[in-house]
Amino acid sequence: MRLTSLLCTSLLLLVASCGGSDGGATAALNSGYTSLNAGNHQDALGHFETALAILKFADDDFLGAKLGQLQALANLDADKTKTTLMAVPKEAGIEAKDYRSIVTELSKSANALATDGEMDKATKSITVAIAILTEGKGTYPEYEGWDKLIQQTGAQAETLGDPAALEALKGLGYTGD
Numbered sequence: 555m556r557l558t559s560l561l562c563t564s565l566l567l568l569v570a571s572c573g574g575s576d577g578g579a580t581a582a583l584n585s586g587y588t589s590l591n592a593g594n595h596q597d598a599l600g601h602f603e604t605a606l607a608i609l610k611f612a613d614d615d616f617l618g619a620k621l622g623q624l625q626a627l628a629n630l631d632a633d634k635t636k637t638t639l640m641a642v643p644k645e646a647g648i649e650a651k652d653y654r655s656i657v658t659e660l661s662k663s664a665n666a667l668a669t670d671g672e673m674d675k676a677t678k679s680i681t682v683a684i685a686i687l688t689e690g691k692g693t694y695p696e697y698e699g700w701d702k703l704i705q706q707t708g709a710q711a712e713t714l715g716d717p718a719a720l721e722a723l724k725g726l727g728y729t730g731d
Contacts, residue, residue: 650690
């Protein structure tokens with residue numbers, strides 16, 4: 555009996571040292587959120603991609619890892635944010651609030667880029683934010699937060715002085731008020 559207990563304890567310690575029963579996905583996910591909250595987007599992206607490489611689509615943490623990846627990408631590569639989001643199957647459970655979160659993150663990134671004098675990248679981020687906003691509104695028209703988000707994104711586009719973005723937002727109901 556003592557040998558069995560010792561073997562079970564050893565096995566548990568071995569599994570724990572290898573990152574747990576999920577192959578390290580939880581640790582990668584937690585590290586990703588820590589890095590994201592600290593503003594270290596490249597590091598966060600690496601952690602979320604590690605988690606996604608371990609997780610299966612049906613796993614509970616898959617959507618969280620995917621959304622973390624998208625949040626990090628919104629601060630690194632606007633185009634890749636859009637293509638990554640559009641490749642996520644509807645069955646993954648992405649909701650209107652997730653689109654809102656990504657649009658908001660892209661708008662924040664546009665503001666930071668503009669502050670740093672990177673106007674081309676800032677304009678790209680706001681353009682992608684509008685494309686994702688358009689997609690989200692088309693997918694979830696019943697969501698009540700769209701009007702507020704359209705006005706906020708429009709204010710950001712005005713700050714950037716982007717007439718093409720403002721024109722695209724008018725198609726969504728942007729009034730500039």
